[in-house]
Amino acid sequence: MGPLKGIKVLDLSRILAGPWATQLLADYGATVWKIERPGVGDDTRHWGPPFLKDSESADTAESAYYLSTNRGKHSIAVDITSEVGQAVIRRLVARADILVENFKVGGLAKYGLDYPSLCVDNPDLIYCSITGFGQTGPDAGQAGYDAMVQARGGLMSITGERDGLPGAGPQKVGVAVADLMAGMYAVSAILAALHHRDQTGEGQQIDLGLLDSQVAWLANQGMNYLIGGEAPVRQGTAHPNIVPYQALPTRDGFLMLAVGNDRQFAACCRVLGRPALAEDSRFTSNRLRVEYREQLIPLLEGLFRRKTTAEWAGLLAAEQVPCGPINDIAEVFEDPQVLARGMRLELPHPLAGTVPQVANPVKFSRTPIEYQGAPPLLGADTEAVLRALSDEEVPGEF
Structure with missing residues (x-):
């Protein structure tokens, strides 16, 4: 079941950056427990239309947005604001290798679920915190969202048509790239921390800010400024360093x-x-x-x-x-090369029969990806996972 078979991930994140990271870990074979608010779930479940249709062609509660970033996970509906819910999370932490969260700085401390609280009993835990601005600095306590990070981090200043041409002006990228790249940085950091733990037995906290991530992947454009001393400008589809x-x-x-x-x-x-x-x-x-x-x-x-x-x-x-x-996107999914590489797939779904997915692009020669399942229904695995933790009767609500 992939190169991360046996690794367990406790996913307290929602929206995109954290869930993108944990979906990749699930693709690679990790067991991912997705913690969601009872009755509400991840915010992106409601970000539609479009919504997946059931076998009767009626809309379900599963939005396309949610379905894009949560496959292979187990959904556990737990109220972390309650003492019972916090106890459940701590029991899951004791069995987990990795915890991923994207609460505001200090947001989990009041529940005793922050890194300093959990690492005392779980010193080998890898705890990845994804926030808008990181754990330190004057703006650490502020919320961060993709569009404003694209703007503040310089990406919008170099995206869009040149000044003086029709349609000129700053543009955001058509997908939430600041979130997605933060998720990718999170995965690479988690894998590095796993390697360190394998050598030393030590866990650690990973502090990842969306703004830091955005600044980091300005790449050649950032260096164009640092070396040349002039801020790059929008050039439409043209490249600042290569012609044509x-x-x-x-x-x-x-x-x-x-x-x-x-x-x-x-x-x-x-x-x-x-x-x-x-x-x-x-x-x-x-x-x-x-x-x-x-x-x-x-x-x-x-x-x-x-x-x-x-x-x-x-x-x-x-x-x-x-x-x-x-x-356009329709043409992408008809491209013979895209089809030949298996970039579209179908997974079984309890309401719709099957649900389409965009495949993970990584091809392992020894440990091929075996998708563990479609994005789960809200709370679909609550009872099964919690019963596995204990022989005691599981309370009906968490």
Whole structure:
């Protein structure tokens, strides 16, 4: 059941960053106990439409948003504000390797479920805290949400069309990338902490802030500022450091061209029927093409308008020049390569029969992913998990 078979995760997170991390851990074979508020559950259960339809084509309480990030988990409805609920959580902690939570800083301390309280009896526990701004600093106590982190962390300032062009202005990315990347950082940190524990027997707390994560993955754009001293600006689909690397108009739409080196540029020019462009003194290296971007791009736009997107894509691919169409989401799930890689799958679901899922992209050669189940119904595993903890009769409400 995957490389993390035998690892147990207690998931006190909700919304996206934490659940994204714990879904990946579940995909890799870990047992994930998802703790939810009785009768309400994870907030994202209500973030719709669309909602999954049951066998009678009626909407269920399972939103597409919730279904995107909670497969393979066991849902346990527990009220952590009650003493009984807190006792249940502590019993689960005693059996868990990892705890993931995204409460506000100090939010779990009043229930005795913060790291200092739990690590006394569970020194080998890996406790991952995901917050908007981390556990320290002047804004540590504030709530953080993806869109405002994209804005405050600089991403929106470099996303969108250039000033002076139609549609100019800052844009957020079309999915919650600040949350998703924080979830990915959380997984890598948890796996590193597991390795440390295997060597030393010591657990630890992981302090991860969305804003820190957003700043970290500014990547080359962050370094462009730190080295060059100028804040990067929006460039639409264009790249700040590589030319030509942007969407170009064709006869029937647009083609995303991603020329990464001088050989590819020369091949592109040959396909376009203008091999001399690659010998032009303004365009012989990427550094020069960046400098003379405003002269090169209009020339390429005129040439690309002569054929359709599909025609250019075929010709350029034959010369190993990276490019591709700008697909909508429906076209993505019809792409032959996406289908061949098994990126869409169906899992059994108790209300709908099956539920579609976007597959985990990781392919292990020795420990292939075996999906443990669809995202669970609210509280579906409460009784079974709690009975497994004790031979005592389980109270009806937690």
